[in-house]
Amino acid sequence: MLWIHNDTTPVMWTDHVTIIVSNCLFHIDNEIIKMWTRIDAVLDMEFSNNVATNITLLFNKTWKHSNNISMVSHVAIPNFHDKGTIVFGLVFYRETDIIYDKNLYSIAHKIEVAQLVGRKVTQQWFNNMMNNPSVSDFWFKKGLITLLATYAVNKMYPVYRIINLFVVQNQHYSFNLDGDYHMWPSTSQENSLLKIRQSIRAPFILRMMDHAFTKKIFWKGIRSYINST
Structure with missing residues (x-):
């Protein structure tokens, strides 16, 4: 017999209550x-x-x-x-x-594993910020999480140069979506594609701001945003 004592969980939505058996x-x-x-x-x-x-x-x-x-x-x-x-x-x-x-x-699979696990850890860490996908700035939050995860993995495993790989991979994906825009005729599909574009480009815009401003100013703003949400 195993007796487990669980900590009291924070307040959560009912559809977040999950048990694994x-x-x-x-x-x-x-x-x-x-x-x-x-x-x-x-x-x-x-x-x-x-x-x-x-x-x-x-x-x-x-x-x-x-x-x-x-x-x-x-x-x-x-x-x-x-x-x-x-x-x-x-x-x-x-x-x-x-x-x-x-x-x-x-080694390519090893890098993919690091990227996936890093993104999942980041999503969990900042889950309060990510728990409402219906808000208008969710695409920005998703992009911010992606950037934070990429920076974290790059810092822990610098030899893999994750940040450079991330830029190349997603830049080509973004260009590909631009080229396929004429293939999305209906309004619902256009809106869906727009959301994909936004979530992909958000981390690039943030990374560009990181380079354009001083890191001190940029990360002060990011911390202020995260703490407020």
């Missing part, structure tokens, strides 16, 4: 986060666990936590359809998206 998930020991996965995948989760832990430690030092959750659980689920849902205290992954074995996978 499983007989096959194994907990990787970690004092910073909890990583749950199948016992057969524990060794392949070592890199993902390190990324999530290191970025959480970085945010602990540089950003005020957005809620009162003392421990975040990261759960890798086989064949999980990841919709990017943000839930208090829980981060979900499709197992195949974050496993890494240096003998089987390329």
Whole structure:
């Protein structure tokens, strides 16, 4: 018999209340986060666990936590359809998206894993800012989260030059959307494409401001915005 004492959760929307019931998930020991996965995948989760832990430690030092959750659980689920849902205290992954074995996978996959885990950790850390996708500036918030995640991964793993890769990848994606604009005839599709464009370009606009202003002024403004939301 195992008796678990859970901390009181902060106030949340009812559709954010989530419980996982499983007989096959194994907990990787970690004092910073909890990583749950199948016992057969524990060794392949070592890199993902390190990324999530290191970025959480970085945010602990540089950003005020957005809620009162003392421990975040990261759960890798086989064949999980990841919709990017943000839930208090829980981060979900499709197992195949974050496993890494240096003998089987390329360095490109390792970078993709770092980017995905970094984005998920950032979304969870700033979930209070991200919990209302219906507000008019959600595209800006989404772009800000993307930039913060990219900077965090780049700081923890500078050898991968994540920030440069991010610029190249998304710049080409943005240009491709411009070229395909004539293929979106209806109003609903145009609005959908506009939202995609906004969320992609927001981090670039912010990064441009980071270079145009002094870093002190730029990050003072960002901190003020995040604290107010």
